[in-house]
Amino acid sequence: MPNLKMTLLENSISFFLESVSKAIQAESDEDKWKFAILLLVQAIETSLKERLRRTNEIFVYSNIDKPRHTVDLGLAIERLEKISKVNLKQPDVKCIKTASELRNQIVHFEFDLSIDQIKSNFVSLVGFYTSFCRDHLESDIVSQLPPKLHSELLNLDSYIEELEKRASERMTAEDIPDDEIWECPGCKKDTFVVYDGIDTCYLCGHSEPVVECEQCQALEFEEDLEQVDFGNMKGWENYKSLCKDCFYKLENENPYEEYY
Known part of the structure; x- marks a missing residue:
C-alpha cells in the first residue's frame, strides 16, 4: 500500500486550499468557519516551519538537542527573526499572534466571534500567508487556487472592503477624531470608536469597555x-x-x- 508523502510546503498549500474551500462552504453553513480558520492557521504554521527548515532542518524542532516536537508559532517567529534573519514587519508578527489566539479559542475555549469578525480575520490571515509564501518561499500560492475558489475568495475580500468603506463613511459622517479610532480586538481593523464612550467597532460591532x-x-x-x-x-x-x-x-x- 503506497504511503502519502508530502513536503512541508506541499502540506502547507494543501491546508490552505482546504481552508479556502471550507470558507466558501461557510457562506451557507457558518459552522464551517471554525474549520476554515483552523486549517488556515495550520497552513501558516507549516509555512513558517518550512522557512526554518531552509535555514537548517534542526531549527524546526523546539528542542534541538531532543528533536521530537516541532516549534509553535511563537518560537517560530523568534527563530525566523534571530536565526533565519527573516525581517517580519510588525503587522505580520501581529497577524501570526492573531492566528495563534484564534486557534487557542477554537480548540481550548469557547469560540465566540461574530461572522464579520471571523471573515475579517480570515481575509487578513490569507493576505499574510500568500505574501509570506511569495516573499520567503518563492511560491505563488494564489495561482494554485482553482479558478472557482479564487473567484469566491475575492468575493470575501470585497465583502470586508465594503464593510471597511461603510465604517469609514460612518466615522466621517459622525466627525470621529482620528485619535479616537483604535484597532478593534475582534476584527483587527482600525474601526473601533472610543469617542464619547461609544466603545464599539463600526465594522464588526464588537463592544468592549474602555477605561x-x-x-x-x-x-x-x-x-x-x-x-x-x-x-x-x-x-x-x-x-x-x-x-x-x-x-x-x-x-x-x-x-x-x-x-x-
Missing part, C-alpha cells in the same frame, strides 16, 4: 489594564488599575511614591 488608567488617565481596554495591590501597613487591599506604560514603570523604575 482610564488610575495613574496617568490614559484610555485603555479594560481587560488590558494591570490590577496592582498597593495595600498598606495594616494589610488592607488597595487595588489600582494601571495601563501598560505605568505598570512597566512600576516594575522597572520602582517609583512607588508616585502611585500613592
